[in-house]
Amino acid sequence: MFYLDRAATTPVRREVLEAMWPYLTGVFGNPSSTHGVGDEAARGLSGARAAAAQVLGCRPAEVVFTTGGTEGANTAVKGIALAEPRGRHVVTSAIEHEAVLESCAYLARFHDFDVTVLPVAPDGRVDPQVLCAALRPDTTLVSIAHADNEIGTVQDIPALAEVAHGVGARFHTDAVQSAPWLPIGLDVLGVDALSLSGHKLGAPKGTGVLAVRSGVRLEPLLHGGGQERGRRSGTEDVAGAVAVATALRLTAPSSISSSSHVATAVRDAVLDGVLVAVPGAFVTGSREHRLPGHASFCFPGVNGETVLLELEQRDVVSSSGSACAAGSAEASHVLTALGVPDEVARTALRLTFDGTLAVADVPVVVGAVAESVATVRALG
Template identity: 60%
Template sequence: MLHLDAAATSPVREEALAAAWPFLTASFGNPSSTHGLGEQASAALADARKAVAAVLGCRSSEVVFTSGGTEANNLAIKGIALGNPRGRHLVTSRVEHESVLASADYLARLHGFEVTFVDVDAAGLVSEESLAAALREDTTLVSLATANNEVGTVQDIPALVAVAQASGVPFHTDAIQAAGSLDVSMTATGVDAVSLSGHKLGAPKGVGVLAVRSRLPLEPLIHGGGQERGRRSGTENVAFAVAFAVALRLADADRRAEAEHRPPSSIGDLPASPRDVFVADVLSRIPAARLTGHASARLPRHASFVLPGVNGETVLLELERRGVLASAGAACAAGHDEPSHVLLALGIPEDDARTALRFTWGASTTSLDLGGVAETLAAVFETVTALSRSSTLH
């Protein structure tokens, strides 16, 4: 079975599991305890925090461990917006992850915020001009993802950060889908806050990080014992924090090694093929298929399409029957009947949005594998189309 749903999750790296295991067994102490086991756990947590900070280009005191990317986004948006006395105005876009959109809705409903959804083009890109036009004197935060999880489009974050910071507005980015593929360090992007998720990097599910500059007030969402410097109370998950640090370090090392062997791109550090070869192969085999997202400013191991005229779910089931695991889009929104809000925001008709397919893969997937997937997808499309015609005739 070939797993091409890496954007949904990734297997736990052996090194991350090995690093975490002692803190699930013999070294089980509470890091707030003052005895030996507690001090051992506290030291491991501090080391993990330093390792994460080294990759993200921030101080270790600016790293907050969370339960995952969704909590990190919630803490960033609600915490920074509510902690900023500047005003009650938030800027984001309609192609963001549900955790961002739901947090913005929460602020609007319960705290009187106004939310401006900055325009995106047909590929999902935000322009500097659109962002500048959306900013106001009372804007407390801009939150835009580094890379879109559904269509793979990569924003020019440093340019957008410059626009926001010229007006004195903090900038948060959801880099959950980009980490491990792009340089998401705060020194490279210039952002004031960045969210990451462990299970997209090879750590276990249930751990994430929000890195936020210490100059920004951050209103906590969870109150209690004052852990994480009062920003996220609750006994810390030392084992998973350790695993996260190892997975992030290894993912970033892999990214840097790959970057040395590929030419630079116009936006960020985006590699070309085998992604581009796969996209071209699919489009040549299935003339009706359309690529979603930007053709070049997109994640290196991400290809997404709409296949007008077929049922996307039927195609996915048939692909799995033939040994290929893919998805229709965001796994976080799985189980909903509504078409993707991202595709609708890009102007894709609702019927076409229901035919969406997303292929995302890890470093072990070869060009030969992708060529086989393109061939299989073409055969599945032909089969499903024939069945659809047959049922229409009868």
């Protein structure tokens, strides 16, 4: 079986399981307790924080452990917007993850924020000049993802963050999809906050990290005992923190460079192969600025969900787009933002993989896609 849905989730790595196992068994204490049992758990938490900080190029005090990308994005967008005193204007893009778009909508509904949603180019890129034109003296926050989960387009975050900082606004980026592939960090990207999810990196679901630069005000979503330096109350999940920190270390740029090169070559072969094998197919997203291990298409005139079923019959597991919108009858907001008509957007296919998919596997995958689309077209 070819599992080509890694943008949705990844299997837990053995090294991650081994690292977190002691904190699921013998080291069970509450890290806030002042006795020896609690101290042992606290040391594990502290070590995980330091390890995550090293990968993210920040200080341990700037690391907040979360339950994943959705909580991280909610905390960054709502927390910064509500805490910073500049004004009530936030800016995002039309292709953001629902966690960002719904957080912005919440600010508009309940806190009288103005929300500017930037258009994107046909390849999904945000133009820094378009962002510049949208900024105002009262802009508090800009939130734009580093890479899109549906179309694989990578944004020039350093350039966009520089534009936002020019008017004094804070900048948050969702690095959930880019973390397995690209260098990330507060200084690398020039951002004030960065959120990521553990289960895209080989850690369990329910784990994540939010890095927030020192000096950035943050209103917590969860109030209580003041854990995580007052930014996220609640007894910490030490095993989860160890897991996501270990996964981050294993996917640091020095560790993924070779797999990235392999995945890029495979990606290009899949993109080119499908375009040749499937008449009428077109690639969604950017060819030039694209994640390794990410190929996405539309096949006008076919039922996308039926294509997925046909692919699974041929041992290729894939998706039509974001797993977070699974079951929705609506066309992808990402594809419609690119100008793709609703009926065509519903024919989308996303193939996402890691460095274990070899160039030699490409003909099999491309053949399965071509056969599946042909079968669906024949069925009418």
